[in-house]
Amino acid sequence: MDPKPKSWSIHTRTEITSKYKILHRVGSGAYSDVYKALRLSDSLPVALKEIHDYQSASREIEALKALQNSPNIVVLFEYFWAEDEDTVLVLEFLPFDLADVIRAATKGLFDHQGDVSRGADRGEFDDVSKGGKKGDFDDLGGDVSEGGLRIEEIKMWMIQILCGVDACHRNSIVHRDLKPGNLLVSADGVLKLADFGQARTLLAPGLAAIEADSPSMDQAISNHQPDVPGSEKEGKEAQRISESPPHSRGEYGTRPDDRMLREDFLDEYDNYDGNTSCLATCTTSDLEEDPLKMSFPYEIEGQNDRNGALTSCVGTRWFRAPELLYGSTNYGPEVDLWSLGCIFAELLSLESLFPGTSDIDQLSRIFSILGNLTEEVWPDCCKLPDFKLISFGKIDNPIGLEASLPGRSLDEINLVKKLLSLNPTSRATAMELLHDKYLNEEPFPVQVPELRVPSKHTAEDGDSSGEWGDYRDIGSDSDMDDFGPMSVTDTENGFSIRFS
Numbered sequence: 025m026d027p028k029p030k031s032w033s034i035h036t037r038t039e040i041t042s043k044y045k046i047l048h049r050v051g052s053g054a055y056s057d058v059y060k061a062l063r064l065s066d067s068l069p070v071a072l073k074e075i076h077d078y079q080s081a082s083r084e085i086e087a088l089k090a091l092q093n094s095p096n097i098v099v100l101f102e103y104f105w106a107e108d109e110d111t112v113l114v115l116e117f118l119p120f121d122l123a124d125v126i127r128a129a130t131k132g133l134f135d136h137q138g139d140v141s142r143g144a145d146r147g148e149f150d151d152v153s154k155g156g157k158k159g160d161f162d163d164l165g166g167d168v169s170e171g172g173l174r175i176e177e178i179k180m181w182m183i184q185i186l187c188g189v190d191a192c193h194r195n196s197i198v199h200r201d202l203k204p205g206n207l208l209v210s211a212d213g214v215l216k217l218a219d220f221g222q223a224r225t226l227l228a229p230g231l232a233a234i235e236a237d238s239p240s241m242d243q244a245i246s247n248h249q250p251d252v253p254g255s256e257k258e259g260k261e262a263q264r265i266s267e268s269p270p271h272s273r274g275e276y277g278t279r280p281d282d283r284m285l286r287e288d289f290l291d292e293y294d295n296y297d298g299n300t301s302c303l304a305t306c307t308t309s310d311l312e313e314d315p316l317k318m319s320f321p322y323e324i325e326g327q328n329d330r331n332g333a334l335t336s337c338v339g340t341r342w343f344r345a346p347e348l349l350y351g352s353t354n355y356g357p358e359v360d361l362w363s364l365g366c367i368f369a370e371l372l373s374l375e376s377l378f379p380g381t382s383d384i385d386q387l388s389r390i391f392s393i394l395g396n397l398t399e400e401v402w403p404d405c406c407k408l409p410d411f412k413l414i415s416f417g418k419i420d421n422p423i424g425l426e427a428s429l430p431g432r433s434l435d436e437i438n439l440v441k442k443l444l445s446l447n448p449t450s451r452a453t454a455m456e457l458l459h460d461k462y463l464n465e466e467p468f469p470v471q472v473p474e475l476r477v478p479s480k481h482t483a484e485d486g487d488s489s490g491e492w493g494d495y496r497d498i499g500s501d502s503d504m505d506d507f508g509p510m511s512v513t514d515t516e517n518g519f520s521i522r523f524s
C-alpha cells in the first residue's frame with residue numbers, strides 16, 4: 025500500500041488547526057518554518073515550528089524535554105509527531121531575539137513604551153526612541169556604552185544567557201548553534217535559548233562530578249536567576265508535553281511498522297554525525313588518537329552511533345570554535361563556550377568579532393586577533409584532524425582583544441578572554457562566569473523588566489527583522505549560499521524566493 029502522502033501545508037492538518045488558529049509565518053530556518061498562532065482554548069500566542077528534517081526535530085524535542093525546568097529555555101507546550109508528516113512543535117511565542125536587541129542598540133530603536141518605562145520614568149527614553157545614541161542614557165545614572173547598551177543591561181543579558189547555557193551543560197546538552205539569533209527575547213526582556221535542532225546530549229561524568237562537588241552552584245543560580253514572569257506557570261505547562269511517541273533514539277523500531285523509519289533514521293544519523301565534515305574540514309576523526317579524549321570523557325547517548333564522533337559542521341561560522349573549524353569530531357560543551365565569547369564580545373562592541381567569509385577566513389580572523397594556535401597554546405592541537413592541512417603564517421603581533429573591543433574595561437575584556445581561549449580545556453564554564461567578579465560588582469545588572477527591547481511593531485508586522493536577519497545570510501553553511509543573496513516575499517499561496 026502506498027504510504028499516506030505528506031500534508032502539503034500545516035494549514036491542512038486538522039489535529040493542529042482544531043487547537044490553534046494559525047496567523048502568519050514569522051520565520052524560517054534551514055529546516056523549518058515558524059508560524060505565529062493562537063491557542064484556541066485561551067488565546068495564548070504560540071509559535072508553531074514546522075520542522076522538515078526528521079533528525080533535527082528529534083534532537084530539538086529531546087533537548088527541550090530535558091530542559092523544561094529552566095526559565096531561560098524556550099517553553100515547549102506540546103508537539104505533533106506522525107510518521108510521514110513534518111513534526112510541529114508548539115512553543116511559547118517570543119517576539120524578539122538578541123540580534124534584534126543589538127541592532128536596536130546600534131540604531132537607537134528601542135521601544136520607549138516597552139523598556140525601562142515599565143519600571144521607571146518612561147519619559148527618560150523618549151529621545152532614544154527618536155534615534156538618540158551615546159549620551160542619551162546619562163540620566164539613568166549608569167555608564168553609557170558606545171552605541172547604546174548600558175553596562176547594567178549587558179550584564180543582565182549575559183547572566184540570562186549564562187543561566188540558559190548552564191542549564192544545558194548541567195543536563196549534558198551541547199547546543200552547538202549558539203548565536204544572537206537563537207537567543208529569543210520576550211517583550212518583558214526574558215531571554216531564552218531556542219533552536220535546539222543541532223543539540224546533542226552527551227554523557228558527561230566530568231560535569232556530573234562538578235555538580236555534585238559544587239555546593240555553590242545552586243546558590244549562584246538563585247543569586248542571579250532573573251525574576252521570570254510566569255515561570256512557575258511555564259514549569260507546570262512544560263509538564264504538559266504531549267504523549268506523542270518518544271524520540272529517544274533507542275526507542276525507535278520497537279513496533280514492526282517502525283522498522284523502516286528506524287533504519288532510515290540511523291542511516292541519516294550516521295551521515296550527519298561522525299562521518300561528515302565541512303568545507304575546510306574534509307577528514308573524519310581518528311578516535312584512537314582523539315586529542316580530547318582524556319580531557320573530555322564524553323560519550324554520545326545512543327549506542328548506535330558507531331564511532332561516537334560528532335560532526336565538526338555545526339554552528340553558524342562566526343560563532344564556531346577553532347577546533348570545529350579544524351575538523352574536531354569529539355568535543356564537548358566548550359564549543360558553546362567559544363560561541364558565548366563571540367556573543368559577549370558582540371554585546372560589548374555591537375559588532376561581530378570574527379565575521380569570517382569562509383572557514384579558512386574564519387580561522388585567519390581568529391588568529392589575527394588572538395595569535396596562532398600552537399602546541400604551546402594547546403598541546404593537543406596538532407592532533408586535530410585538519411591541523412596539519414591548514415597552516416597560517418606566524419602572527420608576531422596579534423591585534424588582541426583589548427584593541428578589538430575599544431573602550432571596554434579590563435574586567436569586560438577578561439571575561440571575554442576566559443571564553444575565547446584557543447585551548448578548549450581553558451575556557452571558563454557558564455557556572456564559573458556566573459560567579460565572575462564583573463557580573464557581581466557595581467554597576468549591578470538591571471532587573472529583567474528594566475531591559476530595553478526593540479520596538480513592538482518590528483515583531484508584529486509579520487516581517488520581523490529576525491526573520492531573514494544578518495545571521496541568516498552571513499556566515500551560514502546553508503546550501504543557499506551558492507545562489508547568492510535572496511529575497512523572500514509572502515504571496516497569497518505561501519511565499520516565493522528570488523535569488524539575485
Ligand SMILES: Nc1ncnc2c1ncn2[C@@H]1O[C@H](COP(=O)(O)OP(=O)(O)OP(=O)(O)O)[C@@H](O)[C@H]1O
Pocket residue numbers: 050051052053054055056057058071073098115116117118119201205206208218219220221488490491
Ligand atoms: N518561539 C518562537 N517565537 C517566535 N519566533 C520564533 C520562535 N522560534 C523560532 N522563531 C522564528 O523562526 C525563525 C527560525 O526558527 P529556528 O531558528 O528555531 O529554526 P531553524 O530552522 O532551526 O533555524 P536555523 O537555520 O537558524 O538553524 C527564528 O529565527 C525566529 O525568527
